[in-house]
Amino acid sequence: xxxxxxxxxxxxxxxxxxxxxxxxxxxxxxxxxxxxxxxxxxxxxxxxxxxxxxxxxxxxxxxxxxxxxxxxxxxxxxxxxxxxxxxxxxxxxxxxxxxxxxxxxxxxxxxxxxxxxxxxxxxxxxxxxxxxxxxxxxxxxxxxxxxxxxxxxxxxxxxxxxxxxxxxxxxxxxxxxxxxxxxxxxxxxxxxxxxxxxxxxxxxxxxxxxxxxxxxxxxxxxxxxxxxxxxxxxxxxxxxxxxxxxxxxxxxxxxxxxxxxxxxxxxxxxxxxxxxxxxxxxxxxxxxxxxxxxxxxxxxxxxxxxxxxxxxxxxxxxxxxxxxxxxxxxxx
Numbered sequence: 001x002x003x004x005x006x007x008x009x010x011x012x013x014x015x016x017x018x019x020x021x022x023x024x025x026x027x028x029x030x031x032x033x034x035x036x037x038x039x040x041x042x043x044x045x046x047x048x049x050x051x052x053x054x055x056x057x058x059x060x061x062x063x064x065x066x067x068x069x070x071x072x073x074x075x076x077x078x079x080x081x082x083x084x085x086x087x088x089x090x091x092x093x094x095x096x097x098x099x100x101x102x103x104x105x106x107x108x109x110x111x112x113x114x115x116x117x118x119x120x121x122x123x124x125x126x127x128x129x130x131x132x133x134x135x136x137x138x139x140x141x142x143x144x145x146x147x148x149x150x151x152x153x154x155x156x157x158x159x160x161x162x163x164x165x166x167x168x169x170x171x172x173x174x175x176x177x178x179x180x181x182x183x184x185x186x187x188x189x190x191x192x193x194x195x196x197x198x199x200x201x202x203x204x205x206x207x208x209x210x211x212x213x214x215x216x217x218x219x220x221x222x223x224x225x226x227x228x229x230x231x232x233x234x235x236x237x238x239x240x241x242x243x244x245x246x247x248x249x250x251x252x253x254x255x256x257x258x259x260x261x262x263x264x265x266x267x268x269x270x271x272x273x274x275x276x277x278x279x280x281x282x283x284x285x286x287x288x289x290x291x292x293x294x295x296x297x298x299x300x301x302x303x304x305x306x307x308x309x310x311x312x313x314x315x316x317x318x319x320x321x322x323x324x325x326x327x328x329x330x331x332x
Contacts, residue, residue: 100300119285138220160214219262223255264320
């Protein structure tokens with residue numbers, strides 16, 4: 001009909017143009033969920049310390065202090081207020097980096113400023129060693145599926161992952177410090193609080209990494225086995241591609257999301273195991289700080305340790321999610 005306007009159809013945006021926004025929303029949702037989980041964990045820490053016998057005023061009191069002195073100390077520490085109120089006050093300072101004040105009057109952020117980087121160094125080195133060794137061993141075993149090497153690697157990995165960190169640490173000290181004298185059994189520190197020599201890092205890093213190497217080697221091997229059953233792998237074999245090229249260009253990229261998830265999960269285990277390993281090797285990390293805080297019933301210090309380690313674990317898990325999203329072609 002004359003004079004009738006025909007509506008112009010708007011072109012649909014391309015799928016690729018919507019992908020970054022969808023990925024950003026996915027990452028934001030994951031981050032919010034993990035931050036809420038961390039907040040719940042911190043609340044549980046305050047509640048758990050509250051259930052312990054005694055309180056920070058008792059634990060940090062001097063011999064001979066009167067009941068009036070203890071009551072005054074409780075008021076100064078805020079222990080006369082409900083635990084929910086104290087937790088809320090502590091949480092409101094967290095976004096600004098204020099981790100509160102310890103029961104002995106020290107800023108928690110200052111208390112953790114020196115030992116926490118040492119723990120991050122120890123855990124970071126152990127994580128890198130875990131990633132390199134587990135991928136190498138998993139690929140080595142997958143190169144001859146079902147062969148003697150595959151069976152040996154799988155059996156060894158199963159046995160190793162069952163060993164707790166403290167058992168591995170004691171065995172390493174016995175062999176490399178007591179019997180051979182190749183490496184030091186304890187960690188000495190420089191004036192800045194860091195280990196005095198790189199040799200003092202070797203045994204703690206190995207004690208942390210060895211159980212996680214066993215765990216992640218099995219993950220890598222299983223991921224490669226699953227990917228080997230994909231149709232495009234059969235096509236690559238029929239095309240006559242070399243076995244090494246199939247492994248590096250077809251199997252590993254497809255297994256990358258599973259490998260990333262396994263290594264990211266090991267981050268929490270490494271930081272948790274670091275507390276025990278640091279004690280055995282007298283390593284200057286947060287292990288001694290955490291042990292002292294538990295003895296003092298010091299909620300802000302314990303929660304501060306949980307907060308900073310939780311932030312690191314959250315960051316690594318988020319990075320693993322991004323790697324998985326990228327490796328799967330943006331499918332979230």
